[in-house]
Amino acid sequence: MEEAMKRVHHTKVTFTLSCLLHLFFFCALPAMAGDVDRLISFKNSLANPSLLSNWNGTSSVCEFQGVTCKSGHVSSLKIRGLPLGANFSSVSAHILSLQNLETLTLHSINLTGSISAPRNCTLRLKELDLSSNNLRGSVSDATSLANSCVSLQSLNLSDNSIGQSFYSPSSVLPHLKMLDLSNNKIATNEDLEWLFSKLGMLKHLDLSDNNIKGTLPYITNCTTLKHLDLSANQLSGTILTGTFSSCLDLTYLNLSTNHFTGKVPTEIQACSDLITLSLSNNNFSGEIPILSLVSMPGLRFLELAFNNFNGSLSESISKLTSLEILDISANQLSGLIPQSLCTNNISSLEVLHLQDNYFTGSVPYSLSNCTNLVSLDLSLNLLSGSIPGSLGSLSNLKDLIIWQNNLTGAIPAELSSLKLLRNLILNYNSLTGKIPDGLVNCTNLNWISLASNQLTGSIPIWIGKLEKLVVLILSNNSFTGLIPTELGDCPGLCYIDLSNNQINGSIPPTLAKQSGKIVSDLIVDGWLYVSLASSKNIQCHNTLSFLEFNGIRYYDLMRMPVTHYCNFMRVYTGFTGELRRSNVLSMIYLDLSYNLLDGHIPTEISTMQSLRFLNLEHNHLSGPLPPELGILTNLFALYLSHNFLDGMIPSSFSGLSLSDLDLSNNRLSGTIPEWGSLATFPAYAFENNSGLCGLPLPPCNGRSISNGNVLQKPSTNYGSSDGWWIALGVLFSFFLIIGFVIGQFIK
Structure with missing residues (x-):
């Protein structure tokens, strides 16, 4: 009997559960059907509905x-990068009304129209x-949208066109915690002031990359605000006392790239929880507010670059033991x-950038205690003494500049211990001795620039073992x-400048060994670079100086002594994004001028199909x-003057698309080809070749042309032409496009 009662009870339980499951299924059907109908209605409103091919009545909505x-209902919809061509009114009508929707992402789908409060937001x-x-x-439209969706906590409208008009009926944002309106068209101080009065419980506010003008208004209601980004706007004037008086919970404050002036308000020390403080690219002046900064024990990122701070850097900076970036x-x-x-053994410092200041004295040996240091830049200062060998103990160092x-x-030979070193840039000093052979151990080197020193010895053959090397400047x-x-063994080497040395022998044909190879998985990060183009003279042989340029003011280039005897007539700058080079690429820039090289020009150079600049003068x-050089269709500048080259100018040279050319001061003979780019150059590109004739030189009439009959180039323009500037412009635009410059430090 007891066993029978158990079976009856089990049957009743099973029947009850079955009924509940069936009841749930039949109740869910209308909701699921409603989800399908709304999504298909949205699809039908699109300009490109075919991009959502499986949104149809035969597929399950969850597919x-x-x-x-979740539980058979649409809880999340995320579409990125499909050019659907939707209108916001369709999103509002069909998607925001999905009853169980918790997350909606429609990023970069060509969504147009005006934002407005939906009638029936889930x-x-x-x-x-x-x-x-x-x-x-408008900004108030954005807040109205947030208020209409009563559970909304995060609203991202970045990179749109919000801000053309102003209308302000909205109440305080009651539930929103994150609002991102960066990279829009917000322009008025009135917008900013109004928004600052509506913050409610907001914790994260990003208004960066707009066009907001005027002074910074008081933030009257920011007791919960932790993240505030106003960078890359047009804000100006001094920051008034009391502006941040109620923002005591801020952990992130970014006011960079505006036009603020005056001193940093001392009240900022009340924001003792700050982790990130960025005031770079403004016109702040006075001394660095060290007393305010040391009241922020958790400060990790301090960026004060490109301002007018003066005075010294206080020893008290060492009290910020959590600091990871100091720029x-x-x-x-x-x-x-x-x-x-x-000096603290637990120093967290990873980036130390002090370049473009007036620091004197020596490079501190104590920097070797910065055991986490990744990037060190002390360029364009007045430092003296030697490079401390103790820097070789910084096992994490990638940039020594x-x-x-x-x-x-x-x-220092000790630098050979820096196994992660990517960029060794020590040019324009007075360093002596040889390049340490131990640097062969630094197999991650991307950029070696040791130009304009007093280095001696031979160029090390082990450089050919550096498989990641892209830039080599030893001029x-x-x-x-x-x-x-062995330099030809470097698979990614694109820029070689060995000019102005005493190198002899012939040009190795093997320099072209890597031409046309596929270089895969080589990361070229974005760095700012500058290229200084000058007219050549007795004191300045270089037509080009290529510099790493992060953290340097454009006009502070005039502080470089080289600018006093090199007439820099053009300055090219560029900033390159990260690029994974997986295409065919070879040498772009090759300068071996002002040496003692002899022998013939190797025909193998013609295999360098990416070559833009060739200087062998x-x-x-x-x-x-x-004649094979005539197939270098990408070549823009060719300098072969002041050698002992003979014979005729090959007719294949007429196929070159040159913007600048110098074949002067050789032993060339015959008629100058009269077609192609060769016909565009003035006489000084061919002068002092006694056997050459034809335009732009005197005509070939059966008699030799004496040097006295050759038009001389004015000394004020020696080695320069209008085409040169075109060539340089194209050359460095090319660098910009292909991401040629190496190694942006990772913040």
Whole structure:
């Protein structure tokens, strides 16, 4: 009997559960059907509905592209990068009314129209991302949208066209915690002041990359605000006392890239929880407010670059033991670099950028205590003494950049221990001795620039083992010996400048060894660079100087002594984004001028199909011009003057698309080809070749042309032409496009 009663009870329970399941199924059907109908209605409103091919009546709604379900209902819809061509009114009518929707992301789908408060926004929506579209409307429209979706906590409208008009009926944002209106068209101080009065419980506000003008208004209601980004606007004037008086919970404050003036308000020390403080690219002046800064024990990122701060850098900076990034580049700071930096054994400092100031004294040995240091830049200062060998103990260091100082002594052999080193840039100093052979261990080197020092010895053959090397600049030293044939083993080497040395022997054909190879998985990060183009003269042989340029003011280039004898007539700058080079690419820039090279010009150079700039002038090269050079269709500048080259100018040269050419001061003969780009150059490109004739030189009439009959180029324009500037412009635009410059430090 007892067993029978158990079976009856079990049957009743099973029947009850079955009924409940059936009841749930039949109740869910209308909701699921409603989800399908709304999504298909949205699809039918699109300009490109075919991009959502599986949104149809035969597929389960939970299988629709971008859809995620909970308990059979649409809980999330995420579509990125499809040019659907939707209008916001359709999103409002069909998607925001999905009853169980919690997250909606429609990023970069060509969404247009004006934002407005939806009539029936789902009560469950928490996150709404409509970024990178072309939505219009006012700031108050954005807050109205947030208020209509009563559970909304995160609203991302960045990269749209919000801000053309102003209308302000909205109440305080009651539930919203994150509002991103960055990269829009907000322009008035009135918008900003109005929004600051509506913050409610907002924790994260991003208004960066707009066009907001005027002074910074008081933030009257920011007791819960933790993240405030007003960078890249047009805000100006001084920051008034009391502006941030109620924002005591701020952990992130970014006011960079505006036009603020005056001193940093001392009240900022009340924001003792700050982790990130960025005031870069303004006109702040006075001394760095160190007393305010040390009241922020958790400060990790301090960026004060490109201002007018003066005075010294206080030793008290060492009290910020949590600091990971210290960037005070491009100011007017002077005095010694604090010896107390990183004296704490638990120093967290990863980036130390002090470039473009007036620091004196030596490079502190105490920097070797910055055991986490990744990037060190002390360029364009007045530092003297030697490079401390103790820097070789910084096992995490990737960037060692100390160009344009007064450093002496040898490059420390201890740097060979820096296995992660990517960028070694020490040009424009007075360094002596040889390049340490141990640097062969630094297999991650991307950029070596040791130009304009007093280095001697031969160019090391081990450089050919650096598989990630892209830039090699050793010009203006006293190197002797041969060009290593092994340089051709560097698969990614695109820029070589060995000019103004005492290198002899022939040009190795193996330099073209890597031409046309596929270089895969080589990361070229975005760095700012500058290229200084000058007219050549007795003191300045270079037509081009290529510099790493992060954290340097444009006009502070005039502080470089080289500018006093090199007439820099053009300055090219560029900033390159990260690029994964997986295409065929070879040498772009090759400068071997002002050396003692002899022999013939290797025909293998013609395989360098990416070559833009070739300078072999002022050597002892002989023999004919290789006709094969005529296939270098990308070449813009060719300099072969002051050698012993003979024979005729090959007719294949007429196919070159040159913007600048110099074949002068050789032993060339015959008629100058009268077609192609060769016909566009003036006489000085061919002068002092006694056997040459034809335009632009005197005509070929059966008699030799004496040097006296050749038109001489004016000394004020020696080695320069209008085409040169065109060539340089095209050349460095090319660098910009392909991401040629190496290594942006990762913040």
